[in-house]
Amino acid sequence: MDRLMEKVKVLKNPTVMGLDPKLEYIPFSIRKKNIELYGNTFKAAAESILEFNRKLIDAVSDIIPAIKLQLAYYEMYGTEGLKAFEKTVRYGHEKGLLVIADGKRNDIGSTSEAYSSAYLGETLLEDNVTKPVYDADALTVNGYLGIDGIKPMIDDCMKYRKGIFVLVKTSNPSSVQLQDMVVQDGRRVYEVMADLVSEWGKDTVGKYGYSPVGAVVGATWPQELKKLRARMPHTCFLVPGYGAQGGSAEDVAGAFDNNGFGAIINASRSLMCAHKLQRWNGKFSEEEFDIACREEALHMRSELQKICNF
Helix, strand or coil: CHHHHHEEEHHCEEEEEECCCCCCCCCCHHHHHHHHCCCCCCHHHHHHHHHHHHHHHHCCCCCEEEEECCCHHHHHHHHHHHHHHHHHHHHHHCCCCCCEEEEEEEHHHHHHHHHHHHCCEEECCCHHHCCCCCCEEEEEEECCCCHHHHHHHHHHHHHHEEEEEEEEEEHHHHHHHHHHHEECCEEEHHHHHHHHHHHCCCCCCCCCCCEEEEEECCCCCCCHHHHHHHCCCCCEEECCCECCHHHHHHHHHHHCCCCCCCEEEECHHHCCCCCCHHHHHCCCHHHHHHHHHHHHHHHHHHHHHHHHCC
């Protein structure tokens, strides 16, 4: 989180670009070219996604600190999709970006260790050799299995200077079915999880005041977001739901501390498909998706700077 907050400070921008690509988002010219090369295959789809991602990264790498890759959009194309994921992570790093793998991973014991090795740490090979696999800077995780599923990841966070973001209050409307249930002591389930996340990270707080154990809190719950900021003073928030899901700069204002730190705001479709937004009123063609993405990212930065007091 120190590395992340440092980049937010330098760029004066807490924006994260979500790269959750669907083929329909990608210009037909890119898709057509790869179909001609590889046929109507997963390979063609993966190559199109990779080219799309690289152009988006090129468009904004000097103005945003991080990207977030939702693993489902790569796994659906099998091994070729995971190759595109791996190459996108590497390309993001080459461009100076921090990379969050959004997989909501978790399990217990050795299985949690395996997930952590794949995304945060290193995997043990023969002759005691270890090597990184996907080498993301952070991973979203599900904490509902308790500390034995989280501890291996915290250990790797400390060893490799990585981070995790634990699901606390997610942006989807039906999250209330479970997360807002009241338990015996009067807390809601998401408040129980918030307190656990704070406990798990209390001994690992860095120079900016935040531990590597972060929380996912949706922009679509502005009141809860504000309350959780007060409840979790040393927890950095990853805030999805901005833009296409309805969250605004005003909605996420409560996520930040008094210095404008402590949160990163994710936008996916509103950046990837910015050329389709009414705001730009047909200014950009499909082929100019990367230029439109940059313009929207600059607009988002401007909106967020107003509430962060940068």
